[in-house]
Amino acid sequence: xxxxxxxxxxxxxxxxxxxxxxxxxxxxxxxxxxxxxxxxxxxxxxxxxxxxxxxxxxxxxxxxxxxxxxxxxxxxxxxxxxxxxxxxxxxxxxxxxxxxxxxxxxxxxxxxxxxxxxxxxxxxxxxxxxxxxxxxxxxxxxxxxxxxxxxxxxxxxxxxxxxxxxxxxxxxxxxxxxxxxxxxxxxxxxxxxxxxxxxxxxxxxxxxxxxxxxxxxxxxxxxxxxxxxxxxxxxxxxxxxxxxxxxxxxxxxxxxxxxxxxxxxxxxxxxxxxxxxxxxxxxxxxxxxxxxxxxxxxxxxxxxxxxxxxxxxxxxxxxxxxxxxxxxxxxxxxxxxxxxxxxxxxxxxxxxxxxxxxxxxxxxxxxxxxxxxxxxxxxxxxxxxxxxxxxxxxxxxxxxxxxxxxxxxxxxxxxxxxxxxxxxxxxxxxxxxxxxx
Numbered sequence: 001x002x003x004x005x006x007x008x009x010x011x012x013x014x015x016x017x018x019x020x021x022x023x024x025x026x027x028x029x030x031x032x033x034x035x036x037x038x039x040x041x042x043x044x045x046x047x048x049x050x051x052x053x054x055x056x057x058x059x060x061x062x063x064x065x066x067x068x069x070x071x072x073x074x075x076x077x078x079x080x081x082x083x084x085x086x087x088x089x090x091x092x093x094x095x096x097x098x099x100x101x102x103x104x105x106x107x108x109x110x111x112x113x114x115x116x117x118x119x120x121x122x123x124x125x126x127x128x129x130x131x132x133x134x135x136x137x138x139x140x141x142x143x144x145x146x147x148x149x150x151x152x153x154x155x156x157x158x159x160x161x162x163x164x165x166x167x168x169x170x171x172x173x174x175x176x177x178x179x180x181x182x183x184x185x186x187x188x189x190x191x192x193x194x195x196x197x198x199x200x201x202x203x204x205x206x207x208x209x210x211x212x213x214x215x216x217x218x219x220x221x222x223x224x225x226x227x228x229x230x231x232x233x234x235x236x237x238x239x240x241x242x243x244x245x246x247x248x249x250x251x252x253x254x255x256x257x258x259x260x261x262x263x264x265x266x267x268x269x270x271x272x273x274x275x276x277x278x279x280x281x282x283x284x285x286x287x288x289x290x291x292x293x294x295x296x297x298x299x300x301x302x303x304x305x306x307x308x309x310x311x312x313x314x315x316x317x318x319x320x321x322x323x324x325x326x327x328x329x330x331x332x333x334x335x336x337x338x339x340x341x342x343x344x345x346x347x348x349x350x351x352x353x354x355x356x357x358x359x360x361x362x363x364x365x366x367x368x369x370x371x372x373x374x375x376x377x378x379x380x381x382x383x384x385x386x387x388x389x390x391x392x393x394x395x396x397x398x399x400x401x402x403x404x405x406x407x408x409x410x411x412x413x414x415x416x417x418x419x420x421x422x423x424x425x426x427x428x429x430x431x432x433x434x435x436x437x
Contacts (some may be wrong), residue, residue, distance in 0.1 A: 027408070029096035032415050033400030033427075037076045038100040039434045040376045044367060046135060047071045053127035057119065065108045070116045073108055073368075074099045078370040079392075080400055082346035095406040099413050120362035128365045129189065133213055134186050135372055137380075143218040148329075149210060150336040151227040152181045153199050156192075156350045163357040166196035176352060178364060179203060181210065182336045188277040190368035192361040199230035204239065211245055212395055224248065224318070226333050231317060233311060234292040241317065248316040248330050251287075251298060257313055260285050261300040265311055268302035276323065278305045281321040287315075299326050338391070344403070346392035347371050381430035396425050399430065 001010050008127075011019040034149065051068035058067075072087065075378040082091060092107035101107055114147055150157040159166045165174050181189035189206055212222055225240055229250035240247045251257065258265070264283050271279035281302045288295040293319040299322045329384050343349040349367035352360035374392050377399070382388050387395060421427070 004408065006131065019412070027095040027406040028108050029167075029399060029404050029406060029415075030081050031091075031094065031415055032179040032404035033396075034080060034096050034100040034378060035056060035074055035374050036381075036399060036427075036430060036434070037079055037104075037416065039431065040373050040380070041076075043380070043434055044053060044138075044371055044372070044376055045133075045245070047075060049131045049134070050128055050369060055132050056122055058390070060119065065112055070113060072171040073097070074113055074322045074366055074385075075115070075369045078347055078367055079373055079396070081274075081396055083254040083351045084294050085113050088113060095408060096404060096415065099408075099415075102203070117180075117359045117362050118331070118356060120356075120358045121431070122358060125358060125361045125365065128362075128369075132190070132368060133188055136183065136186050137255050138143060139186065139376075143430070144221055146222040146224065147183050147214065148224045148226050148332075149188070149207070150227070151179065151207070151231050152182075152333075153177050153179050153193075153230060154340050154344065155195070156344075156352055158352065160353060160355070161356055162352065162360060164192075164226075164360075171195075173219050175387065179206070180336070180340055181206065182339050185335075185339060187339070187343075187368055187371050187375070188323070190343070190364050192352070192357075192364050198209060200227075200233050200236065203227075203231055204233070204236045208239070211243060213396050222246070226330070228333070234289070237296065237317075238293060246317045246409050248318055248325065251313040251315050252312065252329070253311060257285070257287060257298075257300075258311065260287065261302060261311060264300055264302040265304075265309055267303040269309060272304040272306075274303070277301065280323075282326060284322055284424055285313075286311075301326055313349050330428075342392045343367055343371055343434070347374075349387060351413065375414065378432075381433045385426060385429065399427060403426070 006019055008022040011017060011021065017216040039138045047068055050071055054067065056067040076097070077091065082088070088108065092109060098104065140296060151233050153175070155168065155171040156178050157173050158175055164176065164408060167173070168175050168177065175195045177193045177195040177199070179189065179191045179193055180187070181203065190212065191202070191206065193201060202368060207225060214221060214223065223245045225245055225247040227249050231250040232249045232251050237247055237249070261283070264281050268279040283300045285298040285300050286295045287298045296315050299314040303312070314326060316325060318325055318329065347367045347370050349364050352363055354360045354363065371392070374395055378388070378390065378395060382390070387398065402421055403418040407414045407416065
């Protein structure tokens with residue numbers, strides 16, 4: 001009798017042989033790198049800390065899936081590139097995933113994960129945000145001498161009637177305006193906000209909380225607040241001055257500033273016209289807007305190219321030479337924009353499609369947790385390797401998306417990774433490093 005398989009399909013023949021396929025391979029995974037996520041998670045204690053910080057109102061005698069298992073499943077899924085809850089209706093059967101989450105049976109379905117997200121509330125967001133900061137502090141073996149805290153906002157476009165959505169004229173769409181705080185490549189804050197607010201709204205309060213906690217951990221650390229012109233608020237600058245926090249923040253151009261820098265701007269234009277190449281000149285200004293409490297030092301950058309003049313202004317409390325501060329300290333904040341792109345494009349932090357506000361904030365934090373895991377792999381496992389500076393999507397493609405056959409019995413679980421996998425040495429190096437560090 002012919003063995004008919006309704007799931008079987010064909011590709012074009014090769015060498016007079018049929019090429020048939022079907023999704024019936026059994027315990028085979030395309031995500032064997034999920035074990036690296038489990039390994040770094042165990043090392044950092046991230047999901048364990050999130051679980052302990054988040055209340056579970058369910059009766060433990062009546063549940064099938066522990067809260068920590070749900071958190072692992074959702075966070076690992078985002079790290080592996082699965083932004084939709086519906087994906088888990090089939091992924092829950094993956095033996096590699098079950099092993100990583102430390103279960104023998106099928107994982108949670110999409111409705112169960114949806115209920116987890118929708119019972120999030122304000123207390124949940126506050127507690128999980130604290131965990132992110134504690135993870136950052138725990139990443140240092142010794143007290144750092146200096147930390148630069150990068151603040152930036154971005155648009156998170158929405159396509160429904162989510163709570164808190166607003167139309168933003170600058171972005172020309174309905175969106176949220178989340179606030180991120182990074183220190184180097186490490187994420188400290190991922191905070192959802194409506195977009196009908198000032199770009200610096202709540203940044204002052206968050207800076208105060210961060211400064212207080214970081215100085216509790218490291219009393220002698222030097223802290224520097226860095227941001228673009230959206231965060232140039234004199235009350236915030238005054239708070240930094242009164243609390244020993246340095247700052248370097250962009251200042252929006254205006255006619256008065258352009259007038260003060262007019263001589264420098266004209267000199268740069270003359271140099272460019274004489275030499276035919278871009279001219280850049282730097283100088284210092286004393287400036288106070290009409291609403292400021294007092295004048296402050298500003299760096300003026302007069303740049304002139306074949307396209308015309310491009311002046312920029314930065315207010316700072318840092319000592320030093322103007323060009324060095326602008327080029328090496330202020331402009332370095334551009335790296336933070338790459339980290340935000342990793343969050344939005346690689347880890348789907350803009351997948352805020354829940355109706356409820358706190359469910360969407362919870363999703364933002366789940367994305368942040370996935371970032372912490374992959375950044376941990378990059379920082380602890382990939383230092384000095386070809387992927388030391390790789391972005392999330394590259395790390396996912398080269399280290400996490402690996403084919404494997406899974407063999408399970410009562411005594412052992414064995415993952416037979418693809419023999420043709422091209423990064424075998426790198427993978428085993430990361431495993432060894434995460435086991436030893």
